[in-house]
Amino acid sequence: MATMKALVKSEQARGLSLRRVEIPTITEDHEVLVKVKYASICGTDLHIYQWNEWAKNRINTPQISGHEFSGEVIGVGKAVKGVQIGDFVSAETHIPCGYCRLCRTGNMHICRNMKILGVDTDGVFAEYAKVPEVVLWKNSPALSQHFASVQEPLGNAVFTVTTGGVAGRSVLITGAGPIGLMAIQVAKALGAGPIIVSEVKDYRLDMAAKNGADYVFNPTKEDVFRKVKDITNEEGVEVALEMSGNEKALALCIDALLPSGHISALGVFDKPFPIDINKVIFKNITLYGITGRKMFETWYIASSLLLNKRVDLNKIVTHLLPLEEWEKGFLLMEQGNCGKVVLKIGE
Ligand SMILES: [Zn+2]
Numbered sequence: 428m429a430t431m432k433a434l435v436k437s438e439q440a441r442g443l444s445l446r447r448v449e450i451p452t453i454t455e456d457h458e459v460l461v462k463v464k465y466a467s468i469c470g471t472d473l474h475i476y477q478w479n480e481w482a483k484n485r486i487n488t489p490q491i492s493g494h495e496f497s498g499e500v501i502g503v504g505k506a507v508k509g510v511q512i513g514d515f516v517s518a519e520t521h522i523p524c525g526y527c528r529l530c531r532t533g534n535m536h537i538c539r540n541m542k543i544l545g546v547d548t549d550g551v552f553a554e555y556a557k558v559p560e561v562v563l564w565k566n567s568p569a570l571s572q573h574f575a576s577v578q579e580p581l582g583n584a585v586f587t588v589t590t591g592g593v594a595g596r597s598v599l600i601t602g603a604g605p606i607g608l609m610a611i612q613v614a615k616a617l618g619a620g621p622i623i624v625s626e627v628k629d630y631r632l633d634m635a636a637k638n639g640a641d642y643v644f645n646p647t648k649e650d651v652f653r654k655v656k657d658i659t660n661e662e663g664v665e666v667a668l669e670m671s672g673n674e675k676a677l678a679l680c681i682d683a684l685l686p687s688g689h690i691s692a693l694g695v696f697d698k699p700f701p702i703d704i705n706k707v708i709f710k711n712i713t714l715y716g717i718t719g720r721k722m723f724e725t726w727y728i729a730s731s732l733l734l735n736k737r738v739d740l741n742k743i744v745t746h747l748l749p750l751e752e753w754e755k756g757f758l759l760m761e762q763g764n765c766g767k768v769v770l771k772i773g774e
């Protein structure tokens with residue numbers, strides 16, 4: 428039996444384990460086998476590592492974690508047409524069925540039968556990964572391999588920013604984790620301004636400034652609502668991007684928004700909570716939920732922003748670690764003293 432190194436969720440408890448497992452083989456006509464080169468750690472992977480309530484209810488063990496990657500195609504099923512052996516690829520992580528009403532109406536990213544790579548199937552924190560052809564994205568050889576894995580979360584930022592229509596508009600971003608930081612760059616590239624960021628961790632506030640935010644505030648130390656009003660001549664921002672999953676941040680977005688404004692909400696909240704819905708109604712606000720990426724419109728935009736150097740991932744990726752040092756990466760993410768953490772998996 429040929430084996431490979433893989434980071435496996437083996438116990439129903441905090442942690443992951445690096446072990447040797449069998450290399451996957453192609454069994455279906457539309458499957459593709461990829462030799463993984465780089466994989467980045469996502470908030471979702473951290474939740475699986477921490478074994479939070481969501482993970483307990485969703486993850487079957489044992490399972491290989493990870494979903495953001497770049498690598499080389501080394502095997503293709505009989506019916507595969509879109510990629511060939513040797514192609515440099517990444518992948519969309521929402522695996523659609525292709526047949527349901529949502530898939531058939533341009534909404535594959537919220538397919539009724541959707542599976543998520545590394546959540547519902549074995550993932551990519553491994554030397555080899557098997558994925559269905561439908562999710563593969565062929566990368567330009569000009570794109571750096573360790574940045575290619577980060578296109579998936581960059582896609583979240585692109586979807587969140589583009590939905591609001593930010594050109595020439597003031598934008599409030601609540602939460603400057605890796606996707607919030609990418610949203611700053613994307614909003615700026617698309618002509619937004621001023622860009623105001625609210626974030627509780629000083630390390631990330633500092634990164635927000637370095638990524639091009641015009642104003643950065645810590646809501647535990649400053650009255651961000653007041654600051655937004657001051658900056659916008661008492662009018663409020665035209666667009667708010669909620670990237671934190673914090674109840675107070677969503678309330679701030681609703682309060683700090685100009686009537687008729689747009690909120691894109693990407694952050695996931697721990698539990699249901701009340702919001703002042705009459706403010707949404709009487710301010711004529713659009714509150715737009717964001718999940719995943721539009722397939723594949725978002726990928727074209729994200730890839731264009733990278734290839735035309737409108738977005739610089741050097742300012743986002745703070746750590747590049749060998750797979751063996753995976754736990755250091757997870758702990759950095761847990762503490763929030765990092766931007767994006769990328770693991771080097773293979774040559
Ligand atoms: Zn992700």
Ligand SMILES: [Zn+2]
Nearest residue numbers: 524527530538
């Ligand atoms: Zn479907």
